[in-house]
Structure formats: C-alpha cells, structure tokens
Amino acid sequence: MAYSREIFQKAYKIIDDRRNSAQRLAQQHTDEVYARIPQIEEINRKLSSCSVAAARAVFAGGNTKEELEKLAIISAELQMMQSQLLKENGYPVDYMDEQYTCPVCRDTSYVERDGKTVHCDCFLKLLADCACDEINKLSPLKLSTFESFNLNLYPYDSNAEGVSPYSRMSKIFNFCKNYAKNFTGSGRSILMRGATGLGKTHLSLAIANELLSRGYYVVYVSAPSILSKLEKSHFEYGNNEEEYLMDTLCECDLLIVDDLGTEFTTQYTKSAIYNIFNNRLLKQKPVIINTNMTMRELEATYTQRFVSRIMGSCDKLDFIGNDVRRLVEQ
Numbered sequence: 001m002a003y004s005r006e007i008f009q010k011a012y013k014i015i016d017d018r019r020n021s022a023q024r025l026a027q028q029h030t031d032e033v034y035a036r037i038p039q040i041e042e043i044n045r046k047l048s049s050c051s052v053a054a055a056r057a058v059f060a061g062g063n064t065k066e067e068l069e070k071l072a073i074i075s076a077e078l079q080m081m082q083s084q085l086l087k088e089n090g091y092p093v094d095y096m097d098e099q100y101t102c103p104v105c106r107d108t109s110y111v112e113r114d115g116k117t118v119h120c121d122c123f124l125k126l127l128a129d130c131a132c133d134e135i136n137k138l139s140p141l142k143l144s145t146f147e148s149f150n151l152n153l154y155p156y157d158s159n160a161e162g163v164s165p166y167s168r169m170s171k172i173f174n175f176c177k178n179y180a181k182n183f184t185g186s187g188r189s190i191l192m193r194g195a196t197g198l199g200k201t202h203l204s205l206a207i208a209n210e211l212l213s214r215g216y217y218v219v220y221v222s223a224p225s226i227l228s229k230l231e232k233s234h235f236e237y238g239n240n241e242e243e244y245l246m247d248t249l250c251e252c253d254l255l256i257v258d259d260l261g262t263e264f265t266t267q268y269t270k271s272a273i274y275n276i277f278n279n280r281l282l283k284q285k286p287v288i289i290n291t292n293m294t295m296r297e298l299e300a301t302y303t304q305r306f307v308s309r310i311m312g313s314c315d316k317l318d319f320i321g322n323d324v325r326r327l328v329e330q
C-alpha cells in the first residue's frame with residue numbers, strides 16, 4: 001500500500017517514542033539497581049572490558065580462538081553473577097534491559113531480510129493503523145455497538161406489507177452479529193437499505209467495532225465526504241492524496257461506505273465508486289454499503305449493470321420501522 005508522507009511521519013514518531021521510552025526506562029532501572037547494588041555496576045564495568053578485550057583481540061588478528069573462549073567464559077560467569085544478584089534483591093533478571101514493543105526490530109522500524117534492509121512487519125502494521133485512524137477520525141465509532149442496539153425500538157405489529165418490523169430487525173441484528181463473528185477478511189458483502197434513522201449506520205459500526213477489536217483493518221467512510229475529498233485531490237495540482245486514499249479504500253479488510261447516493265454525483269465520483277467496488281469485489285474483499293435509495297434510484301444514478309454486479313456479491317438487508325432517532329434522543 002502507498003501511504004502519504006503525513007502517515008509515515010506519524011508512524012515514525014510513534015516508533016521513535018516507543019524506542020526512546022524503552023531506553024529511558026532501561027536507564028532508569030539501571031541507575032536504580034546501581035544505587036542499590038553497587039556490585040552490579042562493578043560487574044557491568046568488567047563485562048564491558050571483556051567486550052573491549054574481545055574486539056581488540058579480533059582486531060589484532062593471529063590466533064585469537066583461545067583468547068576469545070577465555071573471555072566468553074569470563075563474561076558468562078559475570079552475567080550469571082549479575083542475574084543471581086538481581087534475583088536475590090527481588091528484581092527480574094532482565095530488569096535493566098530495554099523492553100521494546102517489537103523485539104524483532106528493537107523499535108527501529110528496520111530489519112535485515114535476505115541481505116536487504118526492509119521495514120519490519122510491526123511498522124507496516126503501524127502504518128496501516130495510522131491510515132485507519134486518519135480515515136476513521138470522523139465516525140461515531142465508539143458509541144455504536146451490538147450491546148447498545150435496542151430491538152424494542154421497532155414495532156411488533158405488522159406493517160402495511162404484513163411484516164413485523166421487530167421480527168425483521170431481529171433477523172437483521174442476528175445476521176450482522178454472525179457476519180462479524182464469522183468474518184475472515186474475504187467473502188460476501190452487505191447492502192443495508194432503508195429510510196433514515198433505522199439503525200443502518202449503528203449496525204455497520206457495531207460490526208466495525210468488533211472487527212477492529214480483533215485486529216482487522218476496517219475503514220468507515222461516508223460517500224459524500226470521501227468522494228468530494230477524492231475529487232478535490234484529483235483535480236488539485238500537486239496533491240497526491242488521491243492515490244493513497246484509493247489504496248486504503250481498496251486494500252482494507254472491510255470498507256464501509258455509508259449514505260451511498262447522497263453524494264453530489266459527477267463523472268468523476270461515479271467512476272471512483274466503480275473503481276473502488278470493482279477492485280474490491282474482484283479480490284473478494286467485503287464492503288458494507290448503506291443507502292436510503294431504492295434499487296431503481298441506484299440504477300438511475302449509477303448503471304443497471306453496475307448495480308446488479310454489486311447485488312450479486314451482497315446480502316441485502318432491508319431495514320424497516322419508524323425513525324428511532326426521536327426515541328433514542330429522549
């Protein structure tokens with residue numbers, strides 16, 4: 001994935017902070033131990049002279065094997081004495097070591113792989129998290145969970161079509177819970193349809209919350225705001241935000257596009273939507289699409305072919321009931 005310079009800077013800052021605080025803490029612990037157990041400071045001084053002597057022996061060349069073995073035995077003994085002293089004084093043996101968040105790269109972001117210096121996996125994960133945070137900043141993610149979804153807000157009695165909103169919404173609720181439970185990052189998508197205030201955003205964010213807590217990379221966007229952002233960067237000279245936004249939208253494990261159809265449609269926004277959905281559907285990467293448009297309205301805005309392509313990959317959930325916003329806000 002491509003990321004913006006800001007995302008890189010943010011990730012580097014986090015990893016630098018991690019490394020610095022691990023080193024600061026190790027130094028504090030060392031100072032504390034030296035103050036309490038002066039013998040350990042002495043042992044550490046001897047240990048450093050051992051490594052200096054070893055380096056010197058290697059540098060001088062000649063028959064160093066014997067000399068190095070001797071030094072290795074001495075340092076092993078010194079280390080053992082040190083561990084013993086730490087234990088006797090109630091400290092863990094690694095008390096003075098740096099406790100890095102990622103022991104693999106020691107919070108430097110780099111590792112050697114096949115003779116090349118590459119970014120550590122922890123850093124790639126951090127970049128993805130930062131990109132995810134950036135996009136999710138605007139969503140009311142924390143408030144919408146399955147636990148806070150109240151089915152009693154939907155009427156029991158059948159509506160004009162002979163369907164009880166309560167029973168329909170119970171099925172939808174269970175469907176969404178199972179979807180989150182069985183999510184693997186690949187598979188079917190969901191189309192949530194229905195009037196405003198029936199809980200579409202709430203349930204899609206409940207799915208997002210659960211998947212985020214399981215470590216999936218979930219991105220929530222509202223169609224009008226993401227499309228205008230993409231369009232703006234597309235036509236603005238020197239703005240390369242479009243590429244990394246597109247990358248994030250296409251590569252995340254789950255993309256939630258809220259309020260599809262309420263955007264101001266242009267040739268550009270239509271083709272951006274086609275690209276994002278096509279790209280994801282080809283790779284079996286799931287999308288949750290929310291809309292209050294009817295199928296016919298969607299077809300009129302996009303094309304019949306495109307809508308039927310989406311429908312083929314989506315389970316359709318038709319939300320019914322009365323606008324719950326008034327009930328919830330009371």
Ligand SMILES: Nc1ncnc2c1ncn2[C@@H]1O[C@H](COP(=O)(O)OP(=O)(O)O)[C@@H](O)[C@H]1O
Pocket residue numbers: 144148149150151153195196197198199200201202203324325328
């Ligand atoms: N069944 C529900 N239980 C509790 N709160 C709900 C429920 N449905 C919707 N809400 C709340 O009502 C408001 C509007 O719901 P929302 O999910 O935005 O509806 P929609 O996306 O269908 O327009 C939100 O604050 C949401 O958290």
Ligand SMILES: [Mg+2]
Pocket residue numbers: 200201202258259290
């Ligand atoms: Mg909504």
Ligand SMILES: [Zn+2]
Pocket residue numbers: 102103104105106107108109120121122123
């Ligand atoms: Zn790492």
